[in-house]
Amino acid sequence: MTLARWLVSAQEAPSVALRDWDLGRHALLRTGTAFDAVRMPEGLVHAAVGGGQPREVADALTLALLGPVICDPGACYYALVPRATAQTWRSPLAVVRSTGCWLTVPRTDRNELSGIHWSVPPRTVGQLCAPADVDRLLRIGEAHRARAESTAALMNHGKNCAACSVGPPLCAEFMRLFQRVEQDARRHVAGLAKSADSNPTWS
Structure with a gap:
């Protein structure tokens, strides 16, 4: 299974998302299916890693979270975590998008620094960030x-x-x-x- 097909594997209409990616567009995916997503405020992430330079942030998040992270510049980062994380999440510092929510997801090879992009792209099917991390x-x-x-x-x-x-x-x-x-x-x-x-x- 490819990374793209894994991300859309639990969607009701995976072909729609795959077509959007093929056309160079972002896809809108339901969370709470293959994954949940923790919305991490940009200020907290930059404070944690000691700066806001995109490459330095990406390197730090790769080491810290060991899983895929989407960057929405000027707003937040989304750490993809196992589904149902929202049921046990207790931190007041971030919210979890799960069942009933949607997430804008770029192509798996999109890491350009302008617009929504992968700060840490997915590298292995099924590998997600650990909520504790x-x-x-x-x-x-x-x-x-x-x-x-x-x-x-x-x-x-x-x-x-x-x-x-x-x-x-x-x-x-x-x-x-x-x-x-x-x-x-x-x-x-x-x-x-x-x-x-x-x-x-x-x-």
Whole structure:
């Protein structure tokens, strides 16, 4: 079975999707059939991998998720995961498209960087991302983002607070922000440690 036929294998009218791909168009596939799809916010993915350069993101996602990922530039990434993932998904950081939903899917060989494309194309029939790996990636992205935001808030306060500019002692707001930075840093380290334990090839 080819990769294309596998993706459409559970569709009611697979020939329609195959024809769209043959004509160079994207296909609209039902999720909850051969796969579900986790909609990962672009900001969290880029925070997790440390940047937004498409090739670097693709390399990082290949190592982190070991399965196919679609990129919708400027919006999100879709990690294809086993069907029925939506029934057990508990993360508030992303939603899962499953039964009753549709997903725009490019040809399996479309990896051009403009428009919807494969960031990580499917390589083996039946190989999908593990939901636990997707959840871990999102948690790391959230920890990175929170740490960056709290650090920026602390630095901004330090530059603009009259009391802090002549301190010490530093004002109560500075100390509150500093404690938040420490908390976010601990979560950041904990997230990296969990990722390294479960997937030593990427952290």
